[in-house]
Amino acid sequence: MKKILNLGTFYMNAYLVEIKEGWLLVDTGYPFDYKHFLRKARRMKIDLASIRYVVLTHVHADHAGFLKKILSDTGAKLICLPAEKERLASGVNVKEVYISKGSMLLINRLSASLPAFQNFDPLEIGGTLDPETQPLAEEGITFFVLHGHTDNDLCFRLEDKIFVGDVCMNGAGATGYSPLWIEDNVALVESWKELVASDADMLYPAHGKPFPKSNLVKYIEKQGRRKIRKLY
Numbered sequence: 001m002k003k004i005l006n007l008g009t010f011y012m013n014a015y016l017v018e019i020k021e022g023w024l025l026v027d028t029g030y031p032f033d034y035k036h037f038l039r040k041a042r043r044m045k046i047d048l049a050s051i052r053y054v055v056l057t058h059v060h061a062d063h064a065g066f067l068k069k070i071l072s073d074t075g076a077k078l079i080c081l082p083a084e085k086e087r088l089a090s091g092v093n094v095k096e097v098y099i100s101k102g103s104m105l106l107i108n109r110l111s112a113s114l115p116a117f118q119n120f121d122p123l124e125i126g127g128t129l130d131p132e133t134q135p136l137a138e139e140g141i142t143f144f145v146l147h148g149h150t151d152n153d154l155c156f157r158l159e160d161k162i163f164v165g166d167v168c169m170n171g172a173g174a175t176g177y178s179p180l181w182i183e184d185n186v187a188l189v190e191s192w193k194e195l196v197a198s199d200a201d202m203l204y205p206a207h208g209k210p211f212p213k214s215n216l217v218k219y220i221e222k223q224g225r226r227k228i229r230k231l232y
């Protein structure tokens, strides 16, 4: 079993997955989380140069926040969907989204107006690895794309686990594993069905603790009926 560490904060995971001669980092955090990440890496005696790859599950500021910095400080290769080129170069979250929980609408409207929570260093995608060419097949890692939280949600399978980004959330105010931000709820429900149909056992979300895939089953129908509201 590959070792998995977490250099994230209480609201956002930054998983390190053991690979040959180093680590794969899964997402980053907000831009202001970088200091925390570096402190944690020092404490856990992780040499930054041993981070060989960074996978970006989707383009949101809490995932791509310090992506540009960590890539230049580690020399790691970025694994990111070419289709996300424009979003990554824009340096800001797409705001045409729905909020999945009524009580979180106001706080999300507020945070959506704060650049600290919405912006990240824009990045050109040239020189990155296309996950659909399966660049880490030798490590037993298989990438695939789901949809609904954003237009393209990059996930990957390792052993009995699937790293799902924000396709499911298990913290940060979410209920019933629903991501707080949804771009297409019909697509999201289809993505959940795909996860449940897989033979993986555990789902590793970017927010909150990993949980058994079987937990998701009873929420699929509820998610389809969930009242979602436009952010604006």
Ligand SMILES: [Zn+2]
Residues within 6 Å of the ligand: 058, 060, 149, 166, 181
């Ligand atoms: Zn997200």
